[in-house]
Amino acid sequence: MTKSLRWRIPLIAVVIAIGLMVLYPPADKVLKREVVKEVDGKVVESTTLESSWTRIFVTNPVIRETIIREEKGKDGKVTRSKNVEHVSKGKIKLGLDLKGGSELLYKVSVDEKDDRPGITNEIIEVLKKRIDPQGVIEYRIQESGSHRILIQVPGATRTEIEGLKTRITRLGKLEFRLGASSETPEFKEALEGKQVAGYYKHWLRKKKGEEGDAGKWFLVKNKTEISGEHLLSIYADRKGIEPVVGFEFDAIGKSKFGQLTERNIGKPLAIILDGTLYSAPVIRDRIPGKGIIEGNFTQNEVNELIAIMRAGSLPAHLELEMETMVGPSLGKDSINKGLLSGAIGGIFAILFIGIYYMGVGWVANCANALNIFLLVGTMALLNATMTLPGIAGLVLMIGMGIDANVLIFERIREEKAKGKPIRTAVKAGYEKAFSAIFDSNVTTLITGVILAAVGTGPVKGFAWTLIIGLSINLFTAIFVTRALYDLFLDLSWIKNFSMFKLIGIPHVRFINYRYILVSVSGACVIGGMVTFAVRGNKKYDIDFTGGTLVQLQLNKEVQPGIVRTALGETGYDEAEVQSIWSGDNLTQFLSTSAEFGIRIKELGDEKIRQKITEDIKGVLDKDGLFAGIDFTEPTIFNLKLQKPVEEVAIQKMFEKAGYSKEDVESLFAVNQTGKEFLISIKGLDDIKKRMQLIDTITESLKNNLVFRNVKLSLGDIVESLQSQGAGMQTTQVFIEAEAGEPIDTSVLTSELAKQGFKGISVASQSNESSSDRARKLKINGSRAALQEIKERVKDTISLPGMHSVGEGSVQVALKEGISKKDFIDTLIRSGSLKALVKGVYLVNAPSQAFAIQLQSLSAGKIQEKIKDDVMKKFENLLYKEKINVSFEEIKDASAGTDAGGADVGSAKTVQFRMTLSKPLKKLVIEEALTAAGYSSVLESNLDEGREYQTVKVVLNVDNKEAAKTAIKSAFEIPQPIKRIVSIGATVAGEMKSRAILAVIFSCFVTIFYVWFRFGDFKFGSSAIIAVIHDILITLGAVAVADHLFGNMKIDSSMVAAFLTVIGYSLNDTIVIFDRIRENLGGHGKLLTPQLVNDSINQTLSRTLLTGITTIGVLFALFFLGGPEIHGFAFVMLVGIIVGTYSTIFIACPMLLRWKGLEPERQVLPGQTKKS
Secondary structure (H helix, E strand, O other): OOOHHHHHHHHHHHHHHHHHHHOOOOOOOOEEEEEEEEEOHHHHHEEEEOOOOHHOOOOOOEEEEEEEEEOOOOOOEEEEEHHHHHEOOOOEOOOOOOOOOEEEEEEEEEOOOOOOOOOHHHHHHHHHHHHHOOOOOOEEEEEEEEOEEEEEEEEHHHHHHHHHHHHHOOOOOOEEEEEEEOOOHHHHHHHHHOOOOOEEEEEEEOEEOOOOOOOOOEEEEEEOOOHHOOOOOEEEEEEEOOEEEEEEHHHHHHHHHHHHHHOOOOOOEEEEEEEEEEEOOOOOOOOOOEEEEEOOOOHHHHHHHHHHHOOOOOEEEEEEEEEEEEOOOOOHHHHHHHHHHHHHHHHHHHHHHHHHHHHHHHHHHHHHHHHHHHHHHHHHOOEEEEOHHHHHHHHHHHHHHHHHHHHHHHHHHHHHOOOOHHHHHHHHHHHHHHHHHHHHHHHHHHHHHHHHHOOOHHHHHHHHHHHHHHHHHHHHHHHHHHHHHHHHOOOOOOOOOOEEEEEEEEOOOHHHHHHHHHHHHHHHHHHHHHHHHHHHHHHHHHHOOOOEEEEEEEEEEOOHHHHHHHHHHOOOOOOOOEEHHHHHHHOOOHHHHHEEEEEOOOOHHHHHHHHHHHHHHHHHHHHOOOOEEEEEEEEEEEEEEEEEEOOHHHHHHHHHOOOOOEEEEEEEEEOOOEEEEEEOOOOOOOHHHHHHHHHHHHHHOOOOEEEEEEEEEEEEEEEEEEEEEEEEEEEEEEEEEEEEEEEEHHHHHHHHHHHOOOOOEEEEEEOOEEEEEEEEEEOOOOOOHHHHHHHHHOOOEEEEEEEEEOOOOEEEEEEEEEEEHHHHHHHHHOOOEEEEEEEEEEEEEOOOEEEEEEEEOHHHHHHHHHHHHHHHHHOOEOOOOEEEEEEEEEEOOOOOOOOOOEOOOOOEEEEEEEEEEEEEEEHHHHHHHHHHOOOOOOOOOOOOOEEEEEEEEEEEEEHHHHHHHHHHHEEEEOOOEEEEEEEOOOOOHHHHHHHHHHHHHHHHHHHHHHHHOEEEHHHHHHHHHHHHHHHHHHHHHHHHHHHOOOOOOOOOHHHHHHHHHHHHHHHHHHHHHHHHHHHHOOOOOOOOOHHHHHHHHHHHHHHHHHHHHHHHHHHHHHHOOOHHHHHHHHHHHHHHHHHHHHHHHHHHHHHOOOOOHHHOOOOOOOOOOOO
C-alpha cells in the first residue's frame, strides 16, 4: 500500500463512521414499549412488551402515551391504563409534503383603534424569521380568513412544538426604562409601601404587577426611554462563563442611548423584554450604544431570545385557537408512487453505469451512494428538513456525481488509447478531468451560495442542499474514487480498465446547423413566453396565489387518497388533501382520518359557469322567468327569459342572488333601444354636488334630451320669521309656487341658476315629503333675486326631462330612442362623469334577452360553490352533530287552548319550551322539525338569519311523547364543514423577487468567474446566454403543457427544479468549454469552427451518457410517479434535454460569433475559404 493510502483509506472510514453515528436511527425507532397502570397519576404497575438494546445509546427518548382505559372507582380514585412508547426520534426529518406535521391556528388579537389593513401580513413576515431563523426548516405560513394565521411545521416532538408556540406568541418588545436609585426619596417612599407618582415596583424576572422574592425589585419609571426599534444587531455573548444576549444600536439608537446613559449616571437602567424585567444594571458611565442583557439564562434561552428579537416585535398579540396534526400534503399514494419511480430510476442509473463501465462503474456507484449518505447525514446534523425541493438538489448532485465519474472514465479511456500503462492512465485521466469537474462544480456552487444568501423559503432550502451536495461531490469524485482505484490497483483487483464503447469520437458538423437551430430556439422562446404571459395567474399553484381552505369532517375514518379521488371526480383535480388529527394524543401519524384539510386554488371555468347558473336560475325560477343561459366566457353570458323584464328588475334579481351592483360589470338588453334611462351616479346624494352633476348630465345629453315647458304659477313674495333657538329669530324670504306637473326641485334650481338667478334654492312646500318631485314649491332666496324671478319668469319654464330617483340615481328622457351603449358613450364623453357613473339601466323597455358581464367571483361565492360540491359528493359520509333537545311544559300558556290542555276545536294541545344544547339558525331548526314530521309545531314564526337556543312549540296531547322522541332524533345536524376560509399565498412576492435577483446576481458572478478561469469574457457570457435560453424554453414548455394537459402549475418544488436546470446547463457547458480550452493550447490560441466542432465531438460520449442516465431517472419519475410530482419531473426532464441541446447549439456557436474574432478564421468544417 502506498503512503498516501495509509491516511486516505482510514479518513474515508472515519467519515463513514461519523455519518453512521449522525444518521442512526434514520427513522423513528421504538426503544421500549410498555403497558402502565396508574392510580391518581402514580404508576402502580408496569409491564414491558418490547425492548431494544440500542436504548443504551439514547439519553433523551421521546415518550408517547396512548390512554387505553380510564375508570373512576367508588373511592374517587382515577385508574388509568395506557400504552407508553419510548421512541428515539429519526434523524432524517421529512417535510410537510412527505410526512406532515403540526398545525397551529392563531387569532390576531388587536384593538379596533390599532387595527389597520395589512397587519396580519406584517405579523406573518415577523413570524417567518422566528420559526426558521437559519432557513433550514420547511414550513407553511399563510393568512387564513380574517385576522387568522395558519402555521404548519414538519413533524416535531411535543417539547419542540411547545418551544415554537412560545417563540411565536412572544411580542419581542424590548424596552429600556430608568429606575430610581436606592438613595432617592422616591425609593424610600416605595420601601415604606407608598405609591410613587410616575413609578412602579417591578420584580426581577417577573412581569409588571407580579410579585417575586422579597427585596428583588426595582422602582421603575412608567415611561419607556428607548425601545428595540433602533437595534442594529443581536448576538450571543458571554459574561465570564454565563451566556448573555449582546445588542448594538443603529446610529439613531446610539445617539439616544449615549445621551440617556450620560445624563443618568448612578441610576439603574431597567431592561425589559415582553414585560419581564431581566436586569437593571446601574449606569456607571456613558454607554456608546452596545450592551448586554443578563438574567441567569441557559444557552438555549439565549438562542430563543436572539431569534425573537432579530425577527422584530409583533404589532399585536396572538391567541392560539386550534392545534392539530396534519398528514403529508402529497398524499401517501403519491409518495409511494414517487418512491417506486425513484427506485426504478435509481436502479436503471446504477445498472447502466455498472454495466457500461464494467467493474470500475461499480466504484462510481459506490461513490454516488456515499454522496447521498453523507448529504443526508449533514442535513440531519443541521436539523434540516428533506422536502421535494430538497430532493431536486439531491437529483442535481447525483447527476453531477455521475457526470464527474463519466468524465474521469472517458479521460482514462483516452489516455489508455495513447498506450499508457493503467496506473499512468488513471493518474492522467484524473488530472485532465479535474479542471472540468472543479469549474463545473464551482460555477454551480456560486449559484447555490448566492441563493442561500439572498433567497428565502424553499429557495434557501434548495440552496443549502446544493451547497452541501456539491462540496461532498467534489470530495467523493476527486478524493474517494481515486483512493479506491489506487487501492484496487495495489491489490491487483483492477488489471485492465475495461469499458464498453458504444459511442466513439464522431465527426458530426454541429456548427453547420447553428443558424437554423438558433432560429428555431428563438421561435420557441417567443412562443413559450407569449403563452407564459397570457396564462397569467393560472400558471401558478396555490403556493403562489392563495385560494380556499376547507376543513372537512366525515362520520368515519378513510384514507386521504379516497378524498383526493372523490374531489377529482367532482372537478377539483388539483386539490391538495391533508389528513388532520386533533385531540389529546397529538403524537402519532395514522394512515386514516375522519378530518381533512382541503386546499383548492380556484374554481375552474366550468365550475364558475355552474355557480352563476345555479344562483341566477334559483332566483328567476321563483317567478318562472328563467329560459336559458349561454356563456361566451366564464363570467360573460347571454341570459334568456320566458317573458320581457325591465333591466332594473334584472339587477335587483341579481342582488337577491348575491351579486351586488359592483359585481355586475355590464348589463345590456340585447338589440334593445329606449328613450328613458336610469343613471346611478356617485355624489348625487350630496346637495352641494347635485346641482353640478345635473348640469353636467344636461350638457352631455343636450342634443337628444327632452325639454318640456312646464306651467309655473308664482305667488307673492313672503317674509317669515324662523326661530333659531336661544331666543334668536331670522327672516326667511320665499315665493310659494305651483307647477302644472310634479317636477324635480333640483332640476328647477339648476335651470333658474342657468338663467342668472343666483343664491336660489327650490324645495317642496311639504317638509315631510321624501320625494324630490313636487307640484307645490317654495322658492327661497334674497328679496331682490325673487323679485327678478317674478318679473322675468312668465307662465311657463323649459325644464330638461330628468328627475331624481332615490338618493343616488337620476332618470332621463330622450327625444329619440338609442341603444344603451350609445347612451353611455354620449354620457361619459365629457370625461368628468366617467369615474362617477356606477350604472346605467334602460327604463320602460323590457326585454327577454340580456348580455351580462360579471366581475370575477367573490371569495364568498367561491366558498359557497366549493361547500355545495363537497357536501353533495360526500353526502353519505357527512359528519352529523347530535344536538341535545329538552322539553319543558309551559303550565300557564294558552296556545289556542286552555292551560290544562283543554279541548280547542277538535284536538287537545299543550305548549312546550324546547331548549337546544347550542344555538341554531331558523332554517336549521325548521328543516329538523320538517324531517321529524312536525313542520307546523312552532308557536310563532322565527326571524330570518337569527340564531335560537330556545323556542316554543305546540304539540298534540295524545301523541306528545312520540312527537318529542321524533324531534329529538331529527336534531342530528349535518356539520361536515368545520371551517371554510380564504387563504393567502405561502410563497410571498418577496421570495419570488429575491429568487430572481439571486439568479441574476449569480449569472453576473458566473460570467466573471468563467472569464477569470478561461481567460476570455466570451466564455462566461456564452455560458450565461445558454442558461437564459434554457430557463425561457423550459418556462414556455411548462405554460404550454399546463394549457394543453393541466396539472403543471408552478409551485415551490418546480421553482427548485428550475434552479436545478441552471446547474445542469452550466455543468454541461463548462465541460465542453474545458475541452475547447485544452485544444486551444495546441493551436496557438486560435479559435476556429473546426476546433469547436472537434471539442464537441470529443465530449459527445460523456454528454450523451450523462444525459441518458439522468433522463432515465426522470422518465421513471414522470411516468410512474404520482400527479403531484409530474410538474417537478417535467421541468427537470425538459430542462436537461434543452440544456444538453443549448450547450452544443447555443453556447458553442456564441463563441464563434463574438466580436473580435476575425471573420476569415471562422471557416466552417467542410467549407473552403474564398479568395
